[in-house]
Amino acid sequence: MVNKASFLKEIDFSKAELMELIDLSIQFKGLKEKRISHKYLEGLNIALIFEKASTRTRSAFTVAGQDLGMNVTYLGSGEIQLGKKESVEDTAKVLGSMFDGIEYRGFKQEDVETLSKYSGVPVWNGLTDTWHPTQMIADFMTLKEHFGTLEGLSIAYIGDGRNNMANSLLVTSAILGVNVTIISPKTLQPEQEIIDLAHAHNTGAILTITDDVNAVAGVDMIYTDVWVSMGEEVDFKERIDLLLPYQINSDLLAKTGNDQVIVMHCLPAFHDLNTEIGRDIYEQYGLSELEITDEVFQKYSTTIFQEAENRMHSIKAIMYRSLKRL
Structure with a gap:
């Protein structure tokens, strides 16, 4: 029980x-x-x-x-x-x-x-x-503050679709009846067990799992997270190469066709060179931005730090x- x-x-x-x-x-x-x-x-x-x-x-x-x-x-x-x-x-x-x-x-x-x-x-x-789960209450609280309601919203998570954030967003959206799309490479999509749980607890949401970045069309919010979770042992270069097409940047935002779209991130975010890890990544791979560009991060920073608070x-x-x- x-x-x-x-x-x-x-x-x-x-x-x-x-x-x-x-x-x-x-x-x-x-x-x-x-x-x-x-x-x-x-x-x-x-x-x-x-x-x-x-x-x-x-x-x-x-x-x-x-x-x-x-x-x-x-x-x-x-x-x-x-x-x-x-x-x-x-x-x-x-x-x-x-x-x-x-x-x-x-x-x-x-x-x-x-x-x-x-x-x-x-x-x-x-x-x-x-x-x-505690992140989810903060996230959907932020969405309700911004839009006034959760009814009728559509959100998308883009990046590593097998981590705890993607799992929780998929299942919590299903429970709350919020349409959700998980966009990630096929090798990084949610496990079937998580997908089954989302369907089992669905109260009317449209649940979509895809590798097509064009699936952001029409969404009200785009969410991302770091590409390598804490304690996860992976080939970092391989992960970067796999997920770079899934970066939140101005081109991706344009695909939403929604000038009222917002961006959220649970933090920390690799969007500049102001961290030791960020500088190490730049020295090794020549990338100053990973899951989200600094331009997009700064544009939506008010919402992102509201989410953190x-x-x-x-x-x-x-x-x-x-x-x-x-």
Whole structure:
């Protein structure tokens, strides 16, 4: 039986439940903007487990927890024995006896499910190799803020169609009834299991998987992500060559035929040479931009950074929904 107090993957929730979280996120954003105190969970303690480093997820959970009045403890990969000297199950029981909630950002979906099963407290999936559910609430919150509604929207994800972002966008769009197109090379398209889940939870969305970049025609939003996920071991040159035709640039935007289209990116983005990795890529491959050009990134930066900020408000809504039941 699914523990609805936890937030592990999108398919555990109905359209109404996800919409409730989106609307609650917008309400919390309003409180934050008006500087209205909302320490509704004062005195509770939460643990943040990070096997994978992050800027947005760590900051969002930390500030959201503190705004709600909670004490927040960060547990980095080098600070605990999760799965090394101590099993995930045993760690879950220990942390569950001390904390009121646990966030996990790491590799295996199995690990976050185990934490939820054995800890006895709500567990929130900050990202696994399979799903990125907290990002979805922020993303669809951003879409609702921009367009006023999710009804009738069509979105496209372009790039690596097998990563957690593509998985989550496909399935969450299906649940919410938002038309979605995943555009990627055939070798990088979603696994059949993910496609089947999307169809099984579809509430009326048109779901399209294709390798044709012209499929962006008519969409309201285009989404992309980095071409190599954290911890993934691939031939980087081969991946770049495969995905370069799927870069979001001015030519791709023109194919939408929609001058009101917006672009979103979960960040970080390789759009310039202002990072060590970006400069390394340029020195090795002569490319200063990867999944999105700097011109497009800057044009839509307001929306992209609005999306990043919304991680905090949406995570606040997720934690509040979980912990208010206690």
